[in-house]
Amino acid sequence: MRIGIDFDNTIAGYDALFASLAEERGLFQSAPTAKRELRDALRLRPEGELTWRRLQAEAYGGRMAGAELLDGVDRFIQSCRQAGVAVSIVSHKTQHANFASDGTDLRRAATAWMEEHGFFDAMGLHMNPDDVHFEDTRAAKVARIAALNCAWFIDDLEEVFAEPGFPKTARAVLYDPHATGNAAVEADATDALLRCRHWDEIGGHVLGGQH
Ligand SMILES: [Mg+2]
Known part of the structure; x- marks a missing residue:
């Protein structure tokens, strides 16, 4: 089998990593600790989808060690x-x-x-x-x-x-x-x-x- x-x-x-990346970038003072909530909150903002994708590129790439x-x-x-x-x-x-x-x-x-x-x-x-x-x-x-x-x-x-x-x-x-x-x-x-x-x-x- x-x-x-x-x-x-x-x-x-990646929940904690996304929250820290978002805070580092000044996107939130205190970012949602669940990735989906963070994503949904960002998507409500102008250019939010682009911001979200850039965060993803970092989390799954250069900052992967933080997962x-x-x-x-x-x-x-x-x-x-x-x-x-x-x-x-x-x-x-x-x-x-x-x-x-x-x-x-x-x-x-x-x-x-x-x-x-x-x-x-x-x-x-x-x-x-x-x-x-x-x-x-x-x-x-x-x-x-x-x-x-x-x-x-x-x-x-x-x-x-x-x-x-x-x-x-x-x-x-x-x-x-x-x-x-x-x-x-x-x-x-x-x-x-x-x-x-x-x-x-x-x-x-x-x-x-x-x-
Ligand atoms: Mg998956």
């Missing part, structure tokens, strides 16, 4: 290894940002961040760099997920699961740390999508049957 995982905002978290490893990702990947489950990272990430002036290689920034967090260390998560795939488009991303024959795919963006070509054989897990409601985990009516707020919940569902 192979499990596929998205990268940005599923493995690497955080989301809580529980490492435990999940280690549990997969122990259960003999293969893990692939499949990310929609272009090589360069459209709105960056410094020409930072976004894929290299992400790879350096993974190295820094021990993704490829024998004493760390012990992943193989060949199991990390960067794709130029969302269509190419779902084609990769299909080609890898992922039994599960975990992503923070619901649109990925709705993309034509997302394999019907892959179970969808939406990583949604800001989900509201009482249930920690809820499957929708069709059971097509599993919504989880925390990586430990994902582990319980995805690997629960493995033990």
